[in-house]
Amino acid sequence: MQVKIHKGFDSFSKSIESEAKTDVSGTVQEILADVRKNGDAALQKYTEKFDKVIPESWLVPESAMEEALDNLEEELYYVLQEASDNIMIFHERQKTDSQLDFSQDGTILGWKVTPVDSAGIYIPGGRAVYPSTLLMNAIPAQIAEVPRIVLVSPPGPSGLPHPLVMATAALTGIKELYAVGGVQSIGALAYGTESIEKVVKITGPGNAYVAEAKRQVYGTVGIDSFAGPSEIMIVCDRDDIPVEYLVRDMLSQAEHDPDAGALLVTTSEHQAKKVAVRLKKLIPTLPRREIIEASFRGRSAIIVAHDMEEIFEVVNELAPEHLEVLTKDPFDDLHRVRNAGAIFLGPNTPEPVGDYFAGPNHTLPTSGCAKFSSPLGVQDFVKSSSVISYSAHRLQSQAEQIIRFAEEEELFSHAAAIQARLDNL
Numbered sequence: 001m002q003v004k005i006h007k008g009f010d011s012f013s014k015s016i017e018s019e020a021k022t023d024v025s026g027t028v029q030e031i032l033a034d035v036r037k038n039g040d041a042a043l044q045k046y047t048e049k050f051d052k053v054i055p056e057s058w059l060v061p062e063s064a065m066e067e068a069l070d071n072l073e074e075e076l077y078y079v080l081q082e083a084s085d086n087i088m089i090f091h092e093r094q095k096t097d098s099q100l101d102f103s104q105d106g107t108i109l110g111w112k113v114t115p116v117d118s119a120g121i122y123i124p125g126g127r128a129v130y131p132s133t134l135l136m137n138a139i140p141a142q143i144a145e146v147p148r149i150v151l152v153s154p155p156g157p158s159g160l161p162h163p164l165v166m167a168t169a170a171l172t173g174i175k176e177l178y179a180v181g182g183v184q185s186i187g188a189l190a191y192g193t194e195s196i197e198k199v200v201k202i203t204g205p206g207n208a209y210v211a212e213a214k215r216q217v218y219g220t221v222g223i224d225s226f227a228g229p230s231e232i233m234i235v236c237d238r239d240d241i242p243v244e245y246l247v248r249d250m251l252s253q254a255e256h257d258p259d260a261g262a263l264l265v266t267t268s269e270h271q272a273k274k275v276a277v278r279l280k281k282l283i284p285t286l287p288r289r290e291i292i293e294a295s296f297r298g299r300s301a302i303i304v305a306h307d308m309e310e311i312f313e314v315v316n317e318l319a320p321e322h323l324e325v326l327t328k329d330p331f332d333d334l335h336r337v338r339n340a341g342a343i344f345l346g347p348n349t350p351e352p353v354g355d356y357f358a359g360p361n362h363t364l365p366t367s368g369c370a371k372f373s374s375p376l377g378v379q380d381f382v383k384s385s386s387v388i389s390y391s392a393h394r395l396q397s398q399a400e401q402i403i404r405f406a407e408e409e410e411l412f413s414h415a416a417a418i419q420a421r422l423d424n425l
Contacts, residue, residue, distance in 0.1 A: 003276040004301045005269075009314050012263075012303050028183050028212045035187030040194045046184040047155065055159040055179040058195045060166060062175055068166035080131065080171055083357050087139045090359030094378040095143060098387075106391030111384045116222070118148040118197075119381055120189035122204030123165050125154035125181055130205075131168035136361050137203050137376065138172050144381035149174050150199055152189060154181025182206075186213035190221045203376060205363065224376055228367035229259035231299070232351055233320035233340075235311055237267045237327050241347055246271075247278045249324060249350050250300065251292060258294030263320075264302045265311050272302045312336040319370035322351045341370045396425050 192198030319339035341364030
C-alpha cells in the first residue's frame, strides 16, 4: 500500500492520476428518456436490472416504516433522536421571514418568502446506508414548511429500502418513501410516473450516475448542487497533535468512495513520515480497504508545505468540502479561510461530528464549488418573490426618470406604460 508524501503542492498536483472516467452521460440520458416516456414500466425494467428485485409497490407501506422504527435498538433510537434535535435547532436559526417596508408616501417594497411546493430527497443505498443524509435533507425541508416531502431509496433483497432508512423516515414523520433508486428514481421525481408524482426540487447525494441525472434534469426541476466525491483537507502546524488523530481523520473520507480525496498538509516532514507509516500499517486491516486503497492511489496524499502562507493560499484555491484546521490557534487562522464547505476548528472537532451530530448540514459543496456555493440549508427549500406597490405620489415623482431609462434601451412600450399612468394622474 503506497502513501505518497509530496514536498509542496506543485509536486502533488503533477502526481494526480488522470484516469479516463467512464462517460455516463449517454447512459443517463437514455434511462431518463425511457422513464419520461414509459413511467412505471421503465422503473420496473431498471430496478430489476440494477437492483435484481421488483418491489410489490413503489410506495413503501407506512406499516413497514413503523415496524422498522419499532425494531430499532433503543440506544440507536435515542442517538438518531438527539442528532435530529441538534440538526433541527441549528437549522431553525436559518429561517427567514417575509418582509414589507412601508414608506410615508404609501409605497410598499419587500419580499415574500414561500417554500417550494414539493421536494424529492435521494437517499443512497449502495456502498453504505445513510440515515444521516435523510436527516440532513429532510429536516431543513420540514423547517422550511415544504408541504410535500418525498424520499426515494434503492430497494434491498426484500424489495424495501434498508430498515434504517425506513426507521429514520418514520422518526421524521415522512410518510412518502419509494423503493426505487438510481437514475430511474431521479427521472420519476423530475417527470412523474403513474405511481410517483413529480416534485419541483431534488436534493441528496448519489453516485456518478445519480449526480449526472440531477444535472440533466436541472431546469425541469431545481437541484441542490452538482456533487462530486467526498474530500477532506487537514491543515496542521503542530507536532503535538496525535498521529492517530490525523490518520483516522484522513481515513474518515477516504473510505467513502474510490474517488474520494484525503489530504494532510503539514509543515513538519517528521510528522508526515509518521502518519505515512501508520497509514501503511493500518489500511490493510480495515473493512473498506479496497475503497481506501483506491482513494490513496488517486486523490489522497500527505503534503509537506513550506509555510502557513502557502497552505492557506492553496486552501482557498482548492476550496475543500471539509477543512480541518489543526493549527496553534485555529480561531486566529479562521479569517484566512475564504473557500471551504465546512470548517472544523481544533483537535476536538474531527469531521464526523459534522457528519452526524453537531447540527450544521453535512451536504456540502465539493470539487472546488465552495468558491461559490454553500452547505445545504433551509434556504434551499424556499424562494422569495419581490413585492412592489407604488403609491401615486411615488410613481409621479419618478415617472420621467423611468421613461428616460426605458427610451435609452429603446423599449418604448415600457416607457408608454409609465406615460399612460402619468397622463392619468
